[in-house]
Amino acid sequence: MGDDLVDLSEMFARFSEHWSPKLVARLNDYEVKLVKVEGDFVWHTHDDTDELFLVVAGQLTIQLRDRDVVLGPGQLFVVPRGVEHCPRADAEVKALLIEPTGVVNTGDAGGERTAIVVPI
Template identity: 60%
Template sequence: MSETVRNIDQALAGITEPWQPHRLTSVNDYDVKVVKMHGEFVWHTHPETDELFMVHSGRLTIQLRDGDVQLGPGDIFVVPAGVEHCPRADEETSALLFEPKGTVNTGDAGGERTAQLREL
């Protein structure tokens, strides 16, 4: 068995574009992704899975149709499967995402912000 120590700050330092998730590691059937965010993403859902956001630095607003959720460093929020949401970062923000392998960042919306998962 190969054990690799990964450093979140080093991983984030290698990311140059917002909204482009990179796989930090995997746990069972889940990817742990790091991402930098700035600006508004797209409204979308993940019909088959929950999505966990953990803010590392900065501030993130998860816009929901029934109200916004504000997150700061160390905060975690789970968007339930099928709930329409739109992340927004008014300042550069970094976060970890926990999602099943193969989850597309734009969910059911698709479009130009759909990213190919990158390896670190």
């Protein structure tokens, strides 16, 4: 990482596991992560930060308690801090996340889906 150009297609080709974000860049105190998702995640909140989802490929549903937000390629949604949500994908989705350094993917829920973010 650093001054290098980041090719999203190339970075996505380097991993296959789902729900395990990979660090591809840093921006001030933020991390830019790529993730592949399929199936349901866990309901959780992030009390201290908003969470940005940008869909690169596929269709991602961000389930909220009062509605579902459906995103396609090139669309993004920011989950406000403190809002309980559960991402879901019926088929594989490739997405980009921008979050403050150190944000845990499962938020307050913890559990077996908690990922350690590593650079690709």
